[in-house]
Amino acid sequence: MMPSPSIAGGCPGIVCNTLMEEEHIQVKTYSEIKAIHIDNAAAKVVDGRVMIGKNDGANNFCMRVFEIASGGNTPKHSHDWEHEMFIHSGEGEIFGNGCWNKVKAGTAVFVPANVEHQIKNSGKGLLTFVCLVPSKAPEL
Secondary structure (H helix, E strand, C coil): CCCCCEECCCCCCEEEECCCCCCCCCCCCCCHCEEECCCCCCEEEEEEEECCCCCCCCEEEEEEEEEEEEEEECCECCCCCCEEEEEEEEEEEEECCCCEEEECCCCEECCCCCCEEEEEEECCCCCEEEEEECCCCCCC
8 A cells, every 4th residue: 555645845735755666856955965166276166066967867967056156267178068057146257169258147058069168257256057968978
């Protein structure tokens, strides 16, 4: 006999049953995910979090959130997969097409495969962005 489903906390009317072996949605809070801090010769003062990835059963994409402190940057690099970014807060610049392009909260960026790119925080506060990559890419 299956246990009776319960109502999910904070989501009235949504029935959840964690004991069922079928696919189900997952809801996470950003602050629950431990950040990986990166600060080396190539990347300065960057925190990254895998919000949704292979461990969550995501077989096609990985959603990551990055925070770059003022003056920080990702490494200049390229790879054989495309990815998409959405700037959530802050302001900065992304290198692409041979020049620096300004980005700020609300900006979406598409980076095709094999295009060299880099992001730097040229503002005073945190530059926070969501980055989506295919499953073949390293999660972090």
